[in-house]
Amino acid sequence: MSLMGILDRIADSATFDRAIEPARRAVLAALKPQAFKDLLHGTWLGHPVHPVLVQVPVGSWTSAGLLDAIPSMRPAATVLIGTGVAAAIPAAMSGAADWSEQGVGVQRLGALHAVGNTVALGLYVGSLVARARGRGGLGRVLSYAGLGVATGSAAVGGHMSYAQSSGASHAATAARALTSDWIDLGPLDDLPDGRPALRTGGGSGVDVPLAVVRRGTRVDVFIGTCSHLAGPMYEGRVEQVRGSDCLVCPWHQSAFDLADGQPRRGPAANPQDKLEVRMQAGRVMARVPGRDR
Ligand code: FES
Numbered sequence: 001m002s003l004m005g006i007l008d009r010i011a012d013s014a015t016f017d018r019a020i021e022p023a024r025r026a027v028l029a030a031l032k033p034q035a036f037k038d039l040l041h042g043t044w045l046g047h048p049v050h051p052v053l054v055q056v057p058v059g060s061w062t063s064a065g066l067l068d069a070i071p072s073m074r075p076a077a078t079v080l081i082g083t084g085v086a087a088a089i090p091a092a093m094s095g096a097a098d099w100s101e102q103g104v105g106v107q108r109l110g111a112l113h114a115v116g117n118t119v120a121l122g123l124y125v126g127s128l129v130a131r132a133r134g135r136g137g138l139g140r141v142l143s144y145a146g147l148g149v150a151t152g153s154a155a156v157g158g159h160m161s162y163a164q165s166s167g168a169s170h171a172a173t174a175a176r177a178l179t180s181d182w183i184d185l186g187p188l189d190d191l192p193d194g195r196p197a198l199r200t201g202g203g204s205g206v207d208v209p210l211a212v213v214r215r216g217t218r219v220d221v222f223i224g225t226c227s228h229l230a231g232p233m234y235e236g237r238v239e240q241v242r243g244s245d246c247l248v249c250p251w252h253q254s255a256f257d258l259a260d261g262q263p264r265r266g267p268a269a270n271p272q273d274k275l276e277v278r279m280q281a282g283r284v285m286a287r288v289p290g291r292d293r
Pocket residue numbers: 226227228229230231249250251252253254266267268
């Protein structure tokens with residue numbers, strides 16, 4: 001069986017669910033208030049922040065591994081290992097925030113990823129202690145072991161992103177399937193006022209759900225699947241969040257600005273794709289912007 005097949009098997013296994021769920025609830029309880037959690041998600045950036053933060057420990061520890069091979073550079077390697085240990089803390093916190101509101105398969109692999117990273121961190125802390133006590137040989141053994149474990153754990157994290165779409169925008173995927181033509185969404189008067197309605201747009205052989213929000217004569221049209229985990233945005237609600245009128249997802253309460261689709265509250269970090277709208281003889285027409293320019 002391939003490595004990917006093994007990881008898929010782990011994602012399908014319920015063996016450790018009884019330990020994972022209490023851990024998930026503990027993370028949710030610890031990461032408060034919501035603004036702090038959104039900081040860790042990257043909601044303020046409009047992009048998940050975890051992949052940005054992991055660059056520092058990964059880069060520091062990999063570079064330390066190279067410098068440790070050159071005796072005169074070993075003091076610099078120790079500095080890099082310490083840098084990686086310090087930077088691993090915020091990286092782990094952002095990863096935990098994202099993990100706490102993912103689907104069950106991602107949570108299972110995420111738990112494995114977290115255990116691997118914790119073991120790697122422990123090995124690097126042990127390496128620092130050994131180096132501080134003058135036991136450089138043991139320190140190097142521990143840090144190379146840490147690098148091996150961290151690399152394996154990074155492969156698990158990569159599978160979460162590339163095979164399980166963790167952190168990917170599910171709205172952007174749906175938007176790519178939409179036709180570039182103007183889509184007729186029907187008469188303005190058929191839309192309810194102040195709450196989203198479901199309409200569909202064609203493209204690539206599938207119907208793409210759209211969330212259409214009418215407020216008076218103004219209409220905002222979004223991809224109907226939430227950028228976070230593809231929740232039904234057309235079943236959400238309109239609400240003011242942090243000073244902006246937002247469309248709120250019914251699944252995890254992510255809020256997207258009606259003006260531009262930017263996330264104003266997580267767990268979503270990616271924006272919600274918005275269509276351009278025009279009125280034609282009392283009918284609402286929408287299309288993905290910028291396709292034919
Ligand atoms: S699916 Fe999670 S907030 Fe929408």
